[in-house]
Amino acid sequence: xxxxxxxxxxxLVLALPCLISAGQEPAVIEGLVFDEETRxxxxxxxxxxxxxxxxxxxxxxxxxxxxxxxxxxGRTVKVVVWLIGFKRLEVEARPGxxxxxxxxxxxxxxxxxxxxxxxxxxxxKPQAAVTLxxxxxxxxxxxxxxxxxxxxxxxxxxxxxxxxxxxIRGGAPDETAYFFDGIEVSHPFLSQSLHxxxxxxxxxxxxxxxxxxxxxxxxxxxxxxxxxxDITAKDTLFKGEGGLGxxxxxxxxxxxxxxxxxxxxxxxxxxxxxxLLSALNGDDGQSFxxxxxxxxxxxxxxxxxxxxxxxxxxxxxxxxxxGFQAGSGNGIASLSLTSSLSxxxxxxxxxxxxxxxxxxxxxxxFKTVIDDRVLQARLEGILDLDRHFLEAGFDVLSRSQEVSxxxxxxxxxNASSIRRAAYLQDKFRxxxxxxxxxxxxxxxxxxxxxxxxxxxxxxxxxxPTKKDAFRVSAGMYSQFGDLFALRRDSDLGPRxxxxxxxxxxxxxxxxxxxxxAYDKEYRSLFVEKEGGARLENEGRGYARGAxxxxxxxxxxxxxxxxxxxxxxxxxxxxxxxxxPSPYEITHSLTAVATIKGSRSSLGIRYSYATGxxxxxxxxxxxxxAEQRFQPVWGEPxxxxxxxxxxxxxxxxxxxxxxxxxxxxxxxxxxxxxAPNILxxxxxxxxxxxxxxxxxFGRTLFLGMYFPFF
Amino acid sequence: MKIKYAFAAxxxxxxxxxxxxxxxxxxxxxxxxxxxSPESRILQARNRLQEGWDDWNAETMREARDQILGLLLQAxxxxxxxxxxxxxxxxxxxxHAFSTGETNEAGAALGRAKxxxxxxxxxxxxxxxxxxxxxxxxGFDIALNxxxxxxxxxKTMNLFSRAERQEPENPRVRYLKAAxxxxxxxxxxxxxxxxxxxxxxxxxLFDKDKSTDPIKPSWGKEEALTMLAGIFKQKGxxxxxxxxxxxxxxxxxxxxxxxxxxxxxQ
Numbered sequence: 001x002x003x004x005x006x007x008x009x010x011x012l013v014l015a016l017p018c019l020i021s022a023g024q025e026p027a028v029i030e031g032l033v034f035d036e037e038t039r040x041x042x043x044x045x046x047x048x049x050x051x052x053x054x055x056x057x058x059x060x061x062x063x064x065x066x067x068x069x070x071x072x073x074g075r076t077v078k079v080v081v082w083l084i085g086f087k088r089l090e091v092e093a094r095p096g097x098x099x100x101x102x103x104x105x106x107x108x109x110x111x112x113x114x115x116x117x118x119x120x121x122x123x124x125k126p127q128a129a130v131t132l133x134x135x136x137x138x139x140x141x142x143x144x145x146x147x148x149x150x151x152x153x154x155x156x157x158x159x160x161x162x163x164x165x166x167x168i169r170g171g172a173p174d175e176t177a178y179f180f181d182g183i184e185v186s187h188p189f190l191s192q193s194l195h196x197x198x199x200x201x202x203x204x205x206x207x208x209x210x211x212x213x214x215x216x217x218x219x220x221x222x223x224x225x226x227x228x229x230d231i232t233a234k235d236t237l238f239k240g241e242g243g244l245g246x247x248x249x250x251x252x253x254x255x256x257x258x259x260x261x262x263x264x265x266x267x268x269x270x271x272x273x274x275x276l277l278s279a280l281n282g283d284d285g286q287s288f289x290x291x292x293x294x295x296x297x298x299x300x301x302x303x304x305x306x307x308x309x310x311x312x313x314x315x316x317x318x319x320x321x322x323g324f325q326a327g328s329g330n331g332i333a334s335l336s337l338t339s340s341l342s343x344x345x346x347x348x349x350x351x352x353x354x355x356x357x358x359x360x361x362x363x364x365x366f367k368t369v370i371d372d373r374v375l376q377a378r379l380e381g382i383l384d385l386d387r388h389f390l391e392a393g394f395d396v397l398s399r400s401q402e403v404s405x406x407x408x409x410x411x412x413x414n415a416s417s418i419r420r421a422a423y424l425q426d427k428f429r430x431x432x433x434x435x436x437x438x439x440x441x442x443x444x445x446x447x448x449x450x451x452x453x454x455x456x457x458x459x460x461x462x463x464p465t466k467k468d469a470f471r472v473s474a475g476m477y478s479q480f481g482d483l484f485a486l487r488r489d490s491d492l493g494p495r496x497x498x499x500x501x502x503x504x505x506x507x508x509x510x511x512x513x514x515x516x517a518y519d520k521e522y523r524s525l526f527v528e529k530e531g532g533a534r535l536e537n538e539g540r541g542y543a544r545g546a547x548x549x550x551x552x553x554x555x556x557x558x559x560x561x562x563x564x565x566x567x568x569x570x571x572x573x574x575x576x577x578x579x580p581s582p583y584e585i586t587h588s589l590t591a592v593a594t595i596k597g598s599r600s601s602l603g604i605r606y607s608y609a610t611g612x613x614x615x616x617x618x619x620x621x622x623x624x625a626e627q628r629f630q631p632v633w634g635e636p637x638x639x640x641x642x643x644x645x646x647x648x649x650x651x652x653x654x655x656x657x658x659x660x661x662x663x664x665x666x667x668x669x670x671x672x673x674a675p676n677i678l679x680x681x682x683x684x685x686x687x688x689x690x691x692x693x694x695x696f697g698r699t700l701f702l703g704m705y706f707p708f709f
Numbered sequence: 710m711k712i713k714y715a716f717a718a719x720x721x722x723x724x725x726x727x728x729x730x731x732x733x734x735x736x737x738x739x740x741x742x743x744x745x746s747p748e749s750r751i752l753q754a755r756n757r758l759q760e761g762w763d764d765w766n767a768e769t770m771r772e773a774r775d776q777i778l779g780l781l782l783q784a785x786x787x788x789x790x791x792x793x794x795x796x797x798x799x800x801x802x803x804x805h806a807f808s809t810g811e812t813n814e815a816g817a818a819l820g821r822a823k824x825x826x827x828x829x830x831x832x833x834x835x836x837x838x839x840x841x842x843x844x845x846x847x848g849f850d851i852a853l854n855x856x857x858x859x860x861x862x863x864k865t866m867n868l869f870s871r872a873e874r875q876e877p878e879n880p881r882v883r884y885l886k887a888a889x890x891x892x893x894x895x896x897x898x899x900x901x902x903x904x905x906x907x908x909x910x911x912x913x914l915f916d917k918d919k920s921t922d923p924i925k926p927s928w929g930k931e932e933a934l935t936m937l938a939g940i941f942k943q944k945g946x947x948x949x950x951x952x953x954x955x956x957x958x959x960x961x962x963x964x965x966x967x968x969x970x971x972x973x974x975q
Contacts, residue, residue, distance in 0.1 A: 656895075
């Protein structure tokens, strides 16, 4: 009996702790995981490595892991939390104490961040940057599906009324450099005259993406004071694609196809004549024709090398009643070898030849021929170290220009030069959200003042959230200028611009906003001395401004708005005092709305711009020596042309014919036929002033396109 | 008497176990016994995922996904096989959530799946399947936001073409493309008539596919055959549909969709 009692008592004593604990909750690790930035819950994976136990948090971010055995009081457990795209988090936790775990986004590799404060881009969306996609180029009214015209709706970009050339932040048209597939292109326009240039030689069908840098551009680019447009053609394709278009202007076609061995061929051919367009919109006595052919062959050579052959040729012919004729031919040929030396190191060697020849003639009066040939070689390397993205390279460009004329006198002149440059740039992540680009470009020219020019450049980007970016850029930019001027004045040094700019971008899912402010200080501009007999680097100037860009993409409606403010003065050329810049478009505003249906779209665009300054004609006086009237000009650039206004419409309708997709499209340029003035022209005796109007009166354009997939 | 001692010993174990130092069996319980190899753990998780997929059970698939994530956390984010299966599990959870109308859940799983395959494409650019799976996922993106159709449609086609160029004989790439084509408009080369020959060729490729690496993906044949059966059923060709389903169940007797369809047809 005693023994039985002893055993019962012993059992009770021994079981007591168990009975006490039986009323308690089991030991658990539980809590909440959320995004540190947005505070939204995250379904992260929570692991207890010591226990080889883990669970994903629910959509509400909550998790709970019941431990099989309760650890001793005071013991902590290692908890590891991870979700793809976020940084791994490790904490020590006490069972039973609720955890609140904030995950930080994984920092972006340096290559994926746009650090420069001033780029507008097309193509894949990079981190918090202003972008236009390929469809924007097609959908935006008034762009004629031309990437150059489309880039006019980017912040900081303007143009002389209706011309293609880019006035970037108050810079002159020749202050912008153009690159196509890495080739520097001196004449990117289909039609180029003394005053304006229209349409580009780049066919949007073969354009993969483009970037317009309105300052703060990469050290890879040089010999440009204001901006760079960098266009990339389509490259390796894995499926065939193409299309055939027919419009009242002519025919356009595109074909891209993969070939055996991983090679790709991309080509396009476009032919146009203006007669039908003129007949539909009222014949104005002018006609033109264009032809454009492009071909690119991409051939892998082994596993690590790719050879690319690029060829482009454009021709343009224009005739006017009265006998004026203009014609040009514009070509590019290049060969490049890209080598992936390792998964992180890529090099590219490019050899290219560009040529441009234009003729302007008036039957029996004059004939002018311009010939411009460029040979260039570039060697570039990229080293991607995730945190650092290093770029370095050398380029040599040999240019030969010749101008000849036949009029009352016959003559000609030519100039040749070789430009050499080297650059180094490092884009690196200083902190998880702070990126810096530092670069240096050295360049020299065999004409003008001898010596090497050093252009340091610096940009900083701070990305406090994945939607917001603050950017600051500063840098020095040099441009050697017109070769004929340098040949005449061998002491001329390069013109210079110092850029400083600040921008804020917010790129939410459907809406992009950019606010930017900048200051560009010009130095060493060319100023005429002794009545134009020689030039000196005594000029200067500035362009200061601000920009607002907003783009919203809705399910049925896309909206885009751009406003640019600019204040600019220059002392340059004939103007020996600091006067308003001829490129100062004080206010410019563009608004675009596109309504999208499942098979149709309708877009409307309105553009307004302050008229550019011009020098007024105050009077005329008789010159006995010359036996003709001479103009008496007023203060330089003291008056403005009337403001510019234009409204454009366009639309598409997609349907199937048989089993083939067909796109019908229309465009109305300058819907209200606003008489936008390009410039004033005066009669020989300066008694009559004529308005030289934009070539874009009200024009209706119709076409159809058959895409192939 | 022996029973009494045994009772007391049992009480001792029960009473003291919660207070014992959890260093040996409790804290690191699996270290005490020989651990299965990483390969066998991957296989175990993969089979669990397949089980959930066959039974159309999201809970089992989530459980498998968590096993895979645990292994991924141990192995590090550069393990291509684990990234693939993590992506595949989220892909399958996306499909499940879509079919049950849980669009929020579908969108979340879709985002994660795409990220896994993005990382994998960067890590193993020569592997075709992540491209094909990513292309399929873009189709779900379009379903969530039809206004992205034009932009993502082109991307989808490019990704499939890239996958096909890289591994023309991969049966899963062929199957996924056929599955996507089935839902594309005919003017873009889609629809049942265009998907049918592709599915048939995918089945042929599955028959030829003799991978010796157990870790490599081996799913898909029963899915292709069941989809083929669905098309034949739609066309009124019951015998051919039944033959496909029989073959599908021979490949994977657990595949629930084929079993249900077979019951319906019989």
